[in-house]
Amino acid sequence: MTLQQLRYFLAVAETRHFTRAAERVYVAQPSLSKQIHALEEELGSPLFSRTRGNVSLTPAGEALLPIATRIVADVDTAAVAVGELTGLRKGRVRVGATPSLCATVLAEVLRRFHTRYPGVELVVEENGSRDLVGLVGSGELDLALVTVPTKGDQPALTTVPILRESLMVAAPEGSPIARNETIRLRDLRDQPLVMFRRGYDLRETTLHACREAGFEPRLAVQGGEMDAVLRFVEAGLGVAIVPSMVLSGRPALTGTRLTEPDITRTIALVHRTDAAPTHAALRFRATLLEFVAESAAHGGLPPGVRPTTETREQTGQDQRRETD
Numbered sequence: 001m002t003l004q005q006l007r008y009f010l011a012v013a014e015t016r017h018f019t020r021a022a023e024r025v026y027v028a029q030p031s032l033s034k035q036i037h038a039l040e041e042e043l044g045s046p047l048f049s050r051t052r053g054n055v056s057l058t059p060a061g062e063a064l065l066p067i068a069t070r071i072v073a074d075v076d077t078a079a080v081a082v083g084e085l086t087g088l089r090k091g092r093v094r095v096g097a098t099p100s101l102c103a104t105v106l107a108e109v110l111r112r113f114h115t116r117y118p119g120v121e122l123v124v125e126e127n128g129s130r131d132l133v134g135l136v137g138s139g140e141l142d143l144a145l146v147t148v149p150t151k152g153d154q155p156a157l158t159t160v161p162i163l164r165e166s167l168m169v170a171a172p173e174g175s176p177i178a179r180n181e182t183i184r185l186r187d188l189r190d191q192p193l194v195m196f197r198r199g200y201d202l203r204e205t206t207l208h209a210c211r212e213a214g215f216e217p218r219l220a221v222q223g224g225e226m227d228a229v230l231r232f233v234e235a236g237l238g239v240a241i242v243p244s245m246v247l248s249g250r251p252a253l254t255g256t257r258l259t260e261p262d263i264t265r266t267i268a269l270v271h272r273t274d275a276a277p278t279h280a281a282l283r284f285r286a287t288l289l290e291f292v293a294e295s296a297a298h299g300g301l302p303p304g305v306r307p308t309t310e311t312r313e314q315t316g317q318d319q320r321r322e323t324d
Helices: 003-015 018-024 029-043 059-086 099-116 129-137 201-212 226-234 279-297 309-323
Strands: 048-051 054-057 091-097 120-126 143-148 157-172 182-184 192-196 218-224 240-243 253-259 264-272 305-307
Touching (some): 003 018, 003 029, 003 059, 018 029, 054 059, 091 099, 091 129, 099 120, 099 143, 099 226, 099 279, 129 143, 129 157, 129 264, 143 157, 157 226, 157 279, 192 226, 192 240, 201 240, 226 240, 226 253
Parallel strands (some): 091 120, 091 143, 192 218
Antiparallel strands (some): 157 253, 157 264
């Protein structure tokens, strides 16, 4: 089994087409087909079902897919790690974050990191927490900022909580709810809610909290991502339960703190436990923790956001490593 064969296998698995896969890996289609056949011969099982022009994975192919993905990602990471020995004049960091974190915390950290290490390539994946956890586990991302707990957490991942954030009720400026400093969750029983799409972390959190409070929320509109949900609230379609940090720069919206209960979420940094982070990834993590600690010390974090104990401990450890 060769690395080249695994790359060809992944190309066919992703495109479900031998000709398009050959174009992706810059090889003639007969050569690609020959290597796939050799791989199948070695493994003793067909990897693809080829019926009437349709290409699909067999059970053996499904079993090989996550392993091949991880092997190829680890080889690519090894090449980058060796290149980083020149002192971070080059390298790569692949980082993921949820949409709300991409637009707030991550943007400033990326700017700070790029200023310090302009030769390091930054690759950003914006997605939901569950998908990001999967991408870290498969080796396709070095680090990810996610909300926890996340369904589908993998035991091979290390999770370091860095921020805790209160959820707030977003309402149009000047509306009755916006005039209050706090609001009880059960007081939203008769309020129309703007709801996120299915599979969105905040959707599950909101629905669970409302049901725990003894009512089923009345949904005015549902199916949006973060920006769409905030715009719908601005348009007066209803209110939404959102992270406090996303309300920065939204003068048409007011955030009212939830009480009874105070709903919070934990933001954590995840990476693989079974693979050492690259030098560039470690520097990115240190830059992130430094930014969080400095923002907390100077009142730069959005209202309702505070660092965790783990953030302060990790920042101190990173600073000691820098001086050793």
